[in-house]
Amino acid sequence: MRRDARVSPTLASASPEEAAAGWTARLDKGPLSASEQQALQHWLDQDRRHKGAFLRAKAIWQASGRLAALHGPTAPPVAHPTPVPALPRRRFFAAAAAAALLLATPKRQGKANSLYATANAVSAPLHTAFGTITLDCYSKLKMGLQSSRLVTGRCCVLGRTGMIVKAGNLIFAPQGRLLLSCSPTQVTATSISGTVHLRRHHSDEWWTLNAGAQISLTGDLPPEVRSLLPEEMEAQNAWSIGRLEARDESMASIASTFNRYNQRQIRVSPALANRKLTGVFSLNQPEDFALAAQTILGARLTQTPQTLMLY
Amino acid sequence: MFNKADECSIWLATHILPHENHIRTRLRRYADIDADDIIHEAYVTIAEADWAGITNPRAYFMSICRNLVMQHYRRARVVPVTSLALMQADTMPDAMPSAEQVVHARQEMRFLEKAIAKLPARCRDILILRRARGLSQRECAAQLNISENIVEKQLARALVFLSKEYSESEREMTVDEERRPRLAHSRKRQP
Numbered sequence: 272m273r274r275d276a277r278v279s280p281t282l283a284s285a286s287p288e289e290a291a292a293g294w295t296a297r298l299d300k301g302p303l304s305a306s307e308q309q310a311l312q313h314w315l316d317q318d319r320r321h322k323g324a325f326l327r328a329k330a331i332w333q334a335s336g337r338l339a340a341l342h343g344p345t346a347p348p349v350a351h352p353t354p355v356p357a358l359p360r361r362r363f364f365a366a367a368a369a370a371a372l373l374l375a376t377p378k379r380q381g382k383a384n385s386l387y388a389t390a391n392a393v394s395a396p397l398h399t400a401f402g403t404i405t406l407d408c409y410s411k412l413k414m415g416l417q418s419s420r421l422v423t424g425r426c427c428v429l430g431r432t433g434m435i436v437k438a439g440n441l442i443f444a445p446q447g448r449l450l451l452s453c454s455p456t457q458v459t460a461t462s463i464s465g466t467v468h469l470r471r472h473h474s475d476e477w478w479t480l481n482a483g484a485q486i487s488l489t490g491d492l493p494p495e496v497r498s499l500l501p502e503e504m505e506a507q508n509a510w511s512i513g514r515l516e517a518r519d520e521s522m523a524s525i526a527s528t529f530n531r532y533n534q535r536q537i538r539v540s541p542a543l544a545n546r547k548l549t550g551v552f553s554l555n556q557p558e559d560f561a562l563a564a565q566t567i568l569g570a571r572l573t574q575t576p577q578t579l580m581l582y
Numbered sequence: 583m584f585n586k587a588d589e590c591s592i593w594l595a596t597h598i599l600p601h602e603n604h605i606r607t608r609l610r611r612y613a614d615i616d617a618d619d620i621i622h623e624a625y626v627t628i629a630e631a632d633w634a635g636i637t638n639p640r641a642y643f644m645s646i647c648r649n650l651v652m653q654h655y656r657r658a659r660v661v662p663v664t665s666l667a668l669m670q671a672d673t674m675p676d677a678m679p680s681a682e683q684v685v686h687a688r689q690e691m692r693f694l695e696k697a698i699a700k701l702p703a704r705c706r707d708i709l710i711l712r713r714a715r716g717l718s719q720r721e722c723a724a725q726l727n728i729s730e731n732i733v734e735k736q737l738a739r740a741l742v743f744l745s746k747e748y749s750e751s752e753r754e755m756t757v758d759e760e761r762r763p764r765l766a767h768s769r770k771r772q773p
Contacts, residue, residue: 287622292741296734299712300719323622326629329587330594331744337691338698338714498691502592519634549589549634 287321290314291328299332339483339501387412389424391532393510393554401434402445407510408531418442425452427511441488444468450507461485461499463508515552515560522546522564522581529557537561540582543570590629597639598628600690602748604640605647612651618749620650697747701740708733709740 285293294311297303303311315322387397388411396403397412399419406412410424418435428436430445437443438451439458447465452458460467462480469486470477480486480496483504488494499507502518509516517525523544526537532554546568552560561579565572573580602621609617624646628636636642698706704726711722712733719737723730 287618288745289738289742292738292745295741296738299737300730300734319626320619320622323625326591326594326625327599327622328741328745329591330599330625331741331748332713333588333591333595334599334690335694335709335713335741335744337694338710339716500596502596547634 287318287324288328290321291324294325295328295332336501385414386422387414391530391534393513393532396429399434401432402428402430404428404436405511421451421453423453423455425450425510427451427508439488440472441486442470442472447482448508450511457487457489459485459487461504461507463504509551510554513554515554516550517552518549519547520549522548522568525552525560526581529554529560533557535576536578538578538580540580543568543581590633593633594625594628597633597636598625598643599748601640601643605643606749608644609647609651615651615654620647620654621749623650693747694744697744698740700747701743705736705740705743708736712737 294314297307315325387394387406389406389408391408393408394406394410396405397414399414400416404412404414404419405427407425407427410426411422412426413420413422418437421436421438426436428434428443428445428449428451430436430447430449432444432446434446435442435444436449436451438453438460441458441460443449443451443460445462445465445467447467448463449467450461450463452460460469460480462482462484464482466482467480468477469480478486483499483501484496485499486494486496506516506518515525515528521544522539525548526539529552530536535557537557537560543564548564548567550563552563557579558574561572561574561581564570564581568581570581573582605624606617606621609615609620624643627646627650628643698709701709707726708722711717711725712719717725719730719733722733726733
């Protein structure tokens, strides 16, 4: 195959790879005209190997999307280059009080330290001087004037210069979107956009996480860093935008995720528990999911105000 | 969010494409076959199967290819005896891949990074704008002040090149190096 070969879907002499690449690029541009659609179908029907080359070209196209994790988006959605002056105390309290949906209990009187805890729902974004923090269900956050600490659970931080969030033994300065999760044994941070500087407690060595990178720290072991695929990032980021992304996930596991976020509980019979589903659902609409599962799996659904029973 | 065809492409990109090199190495031992043809046919067979339920994609991919080679030999007038013997010796299916055989996402990205570095500059720029920065073909054209037609052609050219890289590269698909706990790629002090 010549390197400089012109590739065009219509080029009769093109190799199957060239024609497949041509069609994949053409489809990426926009919908096909009727005659193009016909030409593509004709080419696919000509030979089973054409269909294989086309499937493979589309798979390579998908794989090339991983370049996003290396090069990142053009501009992080939230990144203010100039430092923002510290917010006066009064505005901070006003912002903290605005988060009325939460169980907010001031930890100690007279100090700007508040403990926020969520039950079976995601919090509204909590405003701090340097951005917002959204808490996942069953999570706890201690918010102070200078910094906040994720005590347990998960949160999504949209930060700009000045934002400091702590979790476990790590201190983060995110400029962009950062997902944090903290359990007694492990802290995991995923940079969704922008960059995050981080360091360990009692250490002055800073590291940088770029968009698409994830760091995990378990006990005293050295931190582990890995890059995520775009689809992994989407799956991890899903809860913070109110979505549940299931990829070949068992019914039992999907139901347990819904049950963490909703009053109305989904019950799945043992016969269905291991059936697998793929799809994107709205986290706070367990009813929609139950209806979809009913249709896809041919299950029966019984509804009460408190439960959705699939069997 | 994705339609069925997209999901299939993502699945193939994640579970099949990374093993192509390993499969091609094994296919090369068989005489009188065209590895490209076998691989292309295997993609169709896998896409038509219930791919989401495949638990060991590499072993599945190999067994599909082996069956296709067998079919090819059944149709051929002259069957190379050595290949047939190989085929019989080869019937043990691949066991579940060990951790070393599972292709690490990071390693895949390093492969892609190396591959696109070899592309001609304009072709590379267009691919990065479209696939890494997420610009549409029209936006790429506007940004580079070229026609949309050129963008489309260059993307197709990049795909042909990547396709060749995936089939020819002699990548060692191990994760030993990746498994070592290590710290972030860039270490810098906070200003």
